[in-house]
Amino acid sequence: xxxxxxxxxxxxxxxxxxxxxxxxxxxxxxxxxxxxxxxxxxxxxxxxxxxxxxxxxxxxxxxxxxxxxxxxxxxxxxxxxxxxxxxxxxxxxxxxxxxxxxxxxxxxxxxxxxxxxxxxxxxxxxxxxxxxxxxxxxxxxxxxxxxxxxxxxxxxxxxxxxxxxxxxxxxxxxxxxxxxxxxxxxxxxxxxxxxxxxxxxxxxxxxxxxxxxxxxxxxxxxxxxxxxxxxxxxxxxxxxxxxxxxxxxxxxxxxxxxxxxxxxxxxxxxxxxxxxxxxxxxxxxxxxxxxxxxxxxxxxxxxxxxxxxxxxxxxxxxxxxxxxxxxxxxxxxxxxxxxxxxxxxxxxxxxxxxxxxxxxxxxxxxxxxxxxxxxxxxxxxxxxxxxxxxxxxxxxxxxxxxxxxxxxxxxxxxxxxxxxxxxxxxxxxxxxxxxxxxxxx
Numbered sequence: 001x002x003x004x005x006x007x008x009x010x011x012x013x014x015x016x017x018x019x020x021x022x023x024x025x026x027x028x029x030x031x032x033x034x035x036x037x038x039x040x041x042x043x044x045x046x047x048x049x050x051x052x053x054x055x056x057x058x059x060x061x062x063x064x065x066x067x068x069x070x071x072x073x074x075x076x077x078x079x080x081x082x083x084x085x086x087x088x089x090x091x092x093x094x095x096x097x098x099x100x101x102x103x104x105x106x107x108x109x110x111x112x113x114x115x116x117x118x119x120x121x122x123x124x125x126x127x128x129x130x131x132x133x134x135x136x137x138x139x140x141x142x143x144x145x146x147x148x149x150x151x152x153x154x155x156x157x158x159x160x161x162x163x164x165x166x167x168x169x170x171x172x173x174x175x176x177x178x179x180x181x182x183x184x185x186x187x188x189x190x191x192x193x194x195x196x197x198x199x200x201x202x203x204x205x206x207x208x209x210x211x212x213x214x215x216x217x218x219x220x221x222x223x224x225x226x227x228x229x230x231x232x233x234x235x236x237x238x239x240x241x242x243x244x245x246x247x248x249x250x251x252x253x254x255x256x257x258x259x260x261x262x263x264x265x266x267x268x269x270x271x272x273x274x275x276x277x278x279x280x281x282x283x284x285x286x287x288x289x290x291x292x293x294x295x296x297x298x299x300x301x302x303x304x305x306x307x308x309x310x311x312x313x314x315x316x317x318x319x320x321x322x323x324x325x326x327x328x329x330x331x332x333x334x335x336x337x338x339x340x341x342x343x344x345x346x347x348x349x350x351x352x353x354x355x356x357x358x359x360x361x362x363x364x365x366x367x368x369x370x371x372x373x374x375x376x377x378x379x380x381x382x383x384x385x386x387x388x389x390x391x392x393x394x395x396x397x398x399x400x401x402x403x404x405x406x407x408x409x410x411x412x413x414x415x416x417x418x419x420x421x422x423x424x425x426x427x428x429x430x431x432x433x434x435x436x437x438x439x440x441x
Contacts, residue, residue, distance in 0.1 A: 025155060027270035027271065027274055029159055029162075030158060030159065030162050030270065031267040031268070031270060033162055033163070033166050034162065034166075034267065035263060035267050037165075037166045037169050037170065038263050039327050039328065040169070040170065040173055041169055041173060041182060042256075042259075042260050042263075042328060042332070043328060043329060043331075044173045045179070045182075045256075046256070046331060047252075047253045047256030047257055047260070047331060047332060048252050048253045048256055049179055049252075049256070050255075050256040050259055050260065051243075051246075051247065051251075051252030051253055051254065051255030051256030051257075051258075051259065052121050052122060052125070052179065052252045052255075053125065053179060053182060053183065054243055054255050054256065054259040055122055055243055055244065055247045055252065055255055056122050056125035056126050056129060056183065057129065057183075057186070058240040058243040058244055059108070059111060059126060059244070060108065060126065060129045060130075060132050060133060061236055061239075061240055062233070062236050062237060062240055063104040063107060063108050063133045064104070064132055064133050064136060064236075065232050065233050065235065065236030065237075066100065066104055066229065066232070066233045067097055067100050067101045067104050067133055067134075067136045067137070068097070068136050068229070068232050069096060069097055069100055069221075069225055069226075069228070069229040069232070070225045070226075070227070070228025070229040070230075070231060070232045070365075071093045071096070071097065071140070071143075071221065071225055071228075072140075072143050073228065073356070073357065073360040074221065074224055074225055074228065074360065075089060075090070075093055075140065075143045075144075075147070076143055076146065076147045076277070076280060077280075077284075077360065077361065079143065079144055079147040079148070080147055080280075080284065086144055086206065086208070087206060087207060087208040087212050088208075088212050088213070088214055088217055089217060089221075090140050090141060090143070090144055090206065090208040091208045091209060091210050091211070091212040091213040092212075092213040092214055092217035092218045092221060093140050093143075093221055094137045094138070094140050094208070094210055094213070095137075095210055095213040095218060096218050096221055096222060097136050097137035097140070098134070098137040098210075100229075101133050101134040101135075101136065101137055102134070104133040104134075105130055105133050105134055108126060108129075108130050108133055109126075109127070109130060111126065112126035112127055112130075121179065124180055125179065125180060125183045128180050128183040128184055128187065129183050129186065129187065131187050131190075131191075132186065132187060132190055135190045135191065135194050138194035138195075138197070138198065139193070139194055139197055140208075141197050141198055141201035141202075141206055141208065142154055142157070142197045142201070144201060144206050144208075145197070145200070145201055145204065145206075146277050147277075147280075148204075153200045153201070153203075153204055154197070154200075156196070156200065157193055157196035157197045157200050158193060160192065160193075160196055161189050161190075161192040161193030161196060162189065162193075164188065164189060164192050165185050165186065165188060165189030165192075168184075168185040168188060168189075169182060169185050172185065224365070225365075227365035227366045227368065227369040228360070228365050228368060228369070230369045230372075230373070231365070231368045231369040231371075231372040231373075232372075234369070234372035234373045234375065234376040234406075235372050235375075235376075235406075237376040237379075238372075238375050238376040238378075238379040238380075238399070238402050238403075238406070239399075241376065241379055241380055241383065242258060242262075242379070242383060242387075242392075242395040242396075242398070242399060243255050243258060243259065245380070245383045245384075245387055245395070246258055246387060246391070246392060246395060249387050249388060250387065250388075250391055254391050254392055256332075257332060257334045257335045257338065257391075257392050258335070258338060258391075258392035258395060258396075260324070260328055260332045260335045261324070261335040261336075261338035261339045261342055261392065261396070262338075262342055264316060264320075264323065264339045264342075264343060265339075265342050265343050265345060265346055268312050268346050269346075269349060271308055271350070272305055272308070272309075272349060272350040272352075272353035272354065273353055275301075275304060275305060275308070275350075275353075275354075276301075276305075276353050276354055276357045279301050279304075280357065282297065283297055283298065283301065283357070283361070284361070286298075287361070295419070295423075298358060298420075298423060299423050299426065299427075301354055302351060302354050302355075302423050302424055302426070302427035303426075303427050303430055305350040305351055305353070305354045305427065306347065306350065306351060306427035306428060306430045307430060308350060309346045309347040309349075309350040309351070310347065310430065310431065312343070312346050313343050313344050313346055313347055316339065316340075316343045317339075317340045317341075317343050317344065318340075320336045320337070320339040320340040320343070321336040321340075323336075323339065324336040324339060334391075334392065335392070337393050338392045338393050338395075338396045341393060341396040341397055341400060342396040342399060342400070344400050345396075345399050345400045345403045347428070348400070348403035348404050348406075348407040348408060349403060349407070351407050351408060351424050351427060351428070352403065352406065352407030352408075355407060355408075355411065355417075355420060355424060356368060358420060359417075362416070364414070364416060364417065367414045367416075367417060370410070370414075371406050371407075371410035371411070371414075372406050374405060374406060374410055375402045375403065375405050375406025375407070375410070376402070376406075378398075378401065378402045378405055378406075379398050379399060379401075379402035382394075382397070382398035382401060382402065383395055383398050386398050407424075408421065408424050408425075408428070409421075411424065
C-alpha cells in the first residue's frame, strides 16, 4: 500500500503529536484531580468506609467491563479504514452495548439483593451505582473523536465532567454526607461525560442516532468482539478481584488500605492508552510499508511504553512510606508496603496495552482472551494463598505476578506471538538499552 493511499495518510506526525498532547494534558489533569479528591475523600471516610465504597465500585466495574464488550479497539480500526461508515458502526456498537448493559443491570440488582446479612451498606450502594452499567453505550462517540485525533474535544468533555464530580465530592465531604452520596457523585459524573461526548462529537460532524444501527453490523461486531469482551472482563477481574477477595477474607478495612495504595498505581493507567491511541495511525501506515519496517515501529512503541513505566515505578517504589504518610496520614500506614510492590504492575500494564493493540490489529482476539483469563485465574489462585498470610501486601504480589504472566510470558506459548514476546522482553531490558528509549516511535 502506498503511503498516500493508506487510511491514515492524512493523519501525520504533527497531528498525532497534537492529539497525544491533548490526551496527555487531559489525563494528567484528570489524574491530579482524581488523586487529590481521592485523598480528601479517603481521609474523610477512613479505611473502613472507603473499603465499603471500593468493594461496591469493584462489583460495578466488573460488570461494566463486560458491557464495554471489547469494542473500542475494533471500532477505532474500522473508523480509520471505513470513515464513510463511521456513523453506522458507532450506532450499531451502541445498540450492542445497550443490550449487554440491560443484562448486566439485572445481574447487578440480583447481586445486590443476594448479598449475605451484614452487607446492607454495600447493597444500598449497588442500587445507587447501578446506572453505571448502562452508560458505556453512550460513550462510543469518544472512540470516533480519538480515532480522528480530535484530542482537544475529547479532553474537554472528560475534564468538565470530572470537575463536576470533584465539586460534588468536596461538597459531600464538607457537609458530612452519607456514603451513598459519594456513590451518586460517580453516577452524575458519568452522565455528564456521556452527554458532553455526544454533543461535542455531533458538533465535530458525527451524527450517529441509534436508528442507523444495522443488524449485519451488530452481528459482525458480536462475532469479532466476543473474545475481546471476555478478555476485557478478565482484565477487570484481575484488576478488581483483590478488593473482592480482601473483603470476603479480611473485611472492609483491609480493602480500604489496599484501595488507598492502588490509587498510586491506577493514576498512571491513562498513559499507555494515550500513547497507544496516538501511535495507532503510524502503526497502521507501517503495516503497509513492509514487515521489517512494521516490526521496527512496534519495537519502538514497546520501548516507549517501557520507558514511561520504569520512570514511574522506580521512584514511587522507593518513596512509598513517605508518600503514604504525606497523602493519607497515620490511619493508612499499612498501605505503604502495598504501594512499593503494587506500583511495579504498571510495567506490565503499559506493555500489555501495547501488545493488546497489536493483537487486535492482527486478529488474535482469542489468544488475547486466553492470556487475560490465565492472568485472572492465576491472580485468584495466588490470592487464596497470599491474602490470608499477608493481607493487602500478598494481593499486591499476586497482582504483579499475574500481570506479568498475562501481558508478557503468555506470548511465548502462542506461536504467532513469540516474536512479539521477544520484543516485549527487549522492552523490559530497556535499562540496559537506554539509547532505544530516545528513538522516535
